[in-house]
Amino acid sequence: DAKTTQPNSMESNEEEPVHLPCNHSTISGTDYIHWYRQLPSQGPEYVIHGLTSNVNNRMASLAIAEDRKSSTLILHRATLRDAAVYYCILIDGGGADGLTFGKGTHLIIQP
Amino acid sequence: GAVVSQHPSRVICKSGTSVKIECRSLDFQATTMFWYRQFPKQSLMLMATSNEGSKATYEQGVEKDKFLINHASLTLSTLTVTSAHPEDSSFYICSARDWGSQGRNSPLHFGNGTRLTVT
Numbered sequence: 001d002a003k004t005t006q007p008n009s010m011e012s013n014e015e016e017p018v019h020l021p022c023n024h025s026t027i028s029g030t031d032y033i034h035w036y037r038q039l040p041s042q043g044p045e046y047v048i049h050g051l052t053s054n055v056n057n058r059m060a061s062l063a064i065a066e067d068r069k070s071s072t073l074i075l076h077r078a079t080l081r082d083a084a085v086y087y088c089i090l091i092d093g094g095g096a097d098g099l100t101f102g103k104g105t106h107l108i109i110q111p
Numbered sequence: 112g113a114v115v116s117q118h119p120s121r122v123i124c125k126s127g128t129s130v131k132i133e134c135r136s137l138d139f140q141a142t143t144m145f146w147y148r149q150f151p152k153q154s155l156m157l158m159a160t161s162n163e164g165s166k167a168t169y170e171q172g173v174e175k176d177k178f179l180i181n182h183a184s185l186t187l188s189t190l191t192v193t194s195a196h197p198e199d200s201s202f203y204i205c206s207a208r209d210w211g212s213q214g215r216n217s218p219l220h221f222g223n224g225t226r227l228t229v230t
Contacts, residue, residue, distance in 0.1 A: 041224070043224045049218065098147070103154050
């Protein structure tokens with residue numbers, strides 16, 4: 001799988017939007033961009049995924065650069081429950097294999 | 112939504128004993144399940160892919176005789192840590208994909224993990 005680069009940690013205030021960046025300059029044309037998050041002492045949970053167009057769901061939005069070499073996960077109004085490690089993962093053609101997790105971004109939410 | 116249940120959530124065992132961890136897909140069938148291990152302050156590492164009705168596929172460096180995987184039905188995979196030692200203490204997490212939801216782009220659903228402590 002192509003590699004992704006994320007900041008080690010980010011801090012935001014409660015009820016403010018959060019933009020989590022991910023660089024994937026070696027992304028291939030068939031790679032999908034997936035985001036997962038892991039709350040403390042829990043298994044990861046799926047957040048969102050996309051290929052080329054921006055995507056929205058009830059949890060977040062995903063903004064994908066036109067050249068697809070970077071993407072941003074957007075939490076529109078962060079709450080304390082959004083404090084977690086966020087992983088940006090590329091999966092070729094959807095992927096049938098297990099995911100390869102990088103170090104992710106540790107998001108800290110200040111009340 | 113699809114749920115993956117993992118049991119037990121926490122186990123303490125003595126060195127030299129074996130521990131079995133169960134992973135169930137509650138409302139979908141999973142021909143493939145994945146087992147991960149996570150050490151404190153580190154990311155998840157894929158250990159093996161569990162295949163229903165056939166042998167598991169292990170990642171490089173993972174001992175298949177130590178981490179026995181059985182995937183006897185479409186909703187149950189088990190991981191047995193044999194002859195556990197303190198260095199096997201870790202957070203073990205299973206996952207499965209509900210192929211019916213979005214085909215090959217279906218997200219992975221994860222269990223809540225099992226905290227294993229070997230004394």
